[in-house]
Amino acid sequence: MEGDKPFELKQVKVRLRLTEGESLYSGRPLITPQAATDVMAKVIAEYTPEVFLFGASSIGRDLAPSVSATVHTGLTADCTGLAISDVVKNVNNAADKALADAKIAELGQDVTVEDKSKVMTGKDGKEIEIVNVVYTYHKQLRMTRPAFGGNIIATIACLQHRPQMATVRPGVMQALDADDSRTGDVVMLDVEPTNNLEVLETVKSTKASKDIIEAKILVSAGRGIGSPEKLHLVEDLADALEGDVSGSRAVVDAGWLPKDKQVGQTGKTVRPELYVACGISGAIQHVAGMEGSDYIIAINKEESAPIFDVADLGVIGDVNAILPKLTEAIRKYKASKVN
Numbered sequence: 001m002e003g004d005k006p007f008e009l010k011q012v013k014v015r016l017r018l019t020e021g022e023s024l025y026s027g028r029p030l031i032t033p034q035a036a037t038d039v040m041a042k043v044i045a046e047y048t049p050e051v052f053l054f055g056a057s058s059i060g061r062d063l064a065p066s067v068s069a070t071v072h073t074g075l076t077a078d079c080t081g082l083a084i085s086d087v088v089k090n091v092n093n094a095a096d097k098a099l100a101d102a103k104i105a106e107l108g109q110d111v112t113v114e115d116k117s118k119v120m121t122g123k124d125g126k127e128i129e130i131v132n133v134v135y136t137y138h139k140q141l142r143m144t145r146p147a148f149g150g151n152i153i154a155t156i157a158c159l160q161h162r163p164q165m166a167t168v169r170p171g172v173m174q175a176l177d178a179d180d181s182r183t184g185d186v187v188m189l190d191v192e193p194t195n196n197l198e199v200l201e202t203v204k205s206t207k208a209s210k211d212i213i214e215a216k217i218l219v220s221a222g223r224g225i226g227s228p229e230k231l232h233l234v235e236d237l238a239d240a241l242e243g244d245v246s247g248s249r250a251v252v253d254a255g256w257l258p259k260d261k262q263v264g265q266t267g268k269t270v271r272p273e274l275y276v277a278c279g280i281s282g283a284i285q286h287v288a289g290m291e292g293s294d295y296i297i298a299i300n301k302e303e304s305a306p307i308f309d310v311a312d313l314g315v316i317g318d319v320n321a322i323l324p325k326l327t328e329a330i331r332k333y334k335a336s337k338v339n
């Protein structure tokens with residue numbers, strides 16, 4: 001996070017107090033969303049953190065809105081940037097000024113207030129107060145995310161509620177090396193969680209599917225492949241490259257690939273060493289999820305396709321003709337290296 005001074009970090013270990021016979025655990029820890037919300041809300045109530053962040057994983061996306069609603073604060077989901085800096089807010093009416101003053105007092109915020117309000121006399125001789133107060137809130141969390149379908153980048157601040165909460169999608173930010181010196185305090189907290197769900201059955205997914213965020217090589221299918229029957233061409237190339245398959249939202253919406261394979265603004269952000277875009281137009285919402293890839297190859301029949309703007313190597317042509325040849329060439333090359 002950018003900013004002049006990092007926040008104090010606190011590690012909180014939570015001990016769940018279970019009543020006899022309650023089965024929050026079945027083999028491995030199984031915590032219901034309500035119980036997890038109770039735990040988080042208790043941590044927030046006890047330690048009143050300024051900032052509370054979640055990964056926008058499937059668990060984080062479930063939990064963060066539930067926690068923010070419980071503790072009555074805002075939540076900025078799917079942030080692409082976080083920073084700490086001053087936020088200036090102009091207030092031009094008495095009701096907003098009263099609310100801002102009350103919140104500043106309630107939250108004990110560090111705010112510089114410049115009151116430029118003045119009293120003017122109207123033509124009828126009556127006095128009117130023109131409210132104009134400039135509040136400079138210090139050390140606020142500025143949360144940046146795409147908005148309106150990715151057409152604008154919005155920076156959002158949560159000035160009047162605490163904690164300031166955001167989710168950040170995995171892969172959006174470069175992970176720093178672990179710094180063992182920044183351990184924070186470890187405190188124990190007892191929580192008696194609500195258990196309002198009964199688990200009837202736990203079924204393990206039979207499909208061993210790798211998370212595309214982890215993939216070093218991704219071959220990604222777009223609507224340009226034409227039909228789900230052609231998906232095997234993409235799978236064959238991924239297999240030859242020892243990579244994984246992902247896709248655009250068009251392909252996922254059409255049911256050709258599962259949702260967890262979607263790359264982009266409403267899918268996953270990936271940074272593989274190699275990303276091969278097959279029949280993908282390169283819409284801004286798709287590019288947002290893959291432009292951090294080390295090397296991008298794009299195959300598209302339209303020379304003007306925007307995907308070529310982010311590609312390191314562009315191939316203009318019919319993807320269904322190119323893919324089998326490319327796969328065959330790679331297999332031959334690999335075989336020649338073995339022999």
Ligand SMILES: Cc1cc2nc3c(=O)[nH]c(=O)nc-3n(C[C@H](O)[C@H](O)[C@H](O)COP(=O)(O)OP(=O)(O)OC[C@H]3O[C@@H](n4cnc5c(N)ncnc54)[C@H](O)[C@@H]3O)c2cc1C
Pocket residue numbers: 148149150221222223224225226247248249250251262263264265266267268278279280281282283284285286289299300301302305317318319320
């Ligand atoms: C709020 C919002 C969020 C979104 N989030 C996402 C997201 O997370 N991920 C995402 O991908 N999209 C997202 N979209 C949708 C996005 O705008 C595009 O509609 C989508 O990416 C298009 O997918 P596509 O490129 O596969 O299909 P198309 O736009 O239909 O493009 C197909 C491409 O294939 C090419 N083509 C066709 N036939 C061939 C052929 N035989 N050989 C070679 N090339 C061929 C065409 O020239 C074209 O460029 C979002 C949209 C909105 C509004």
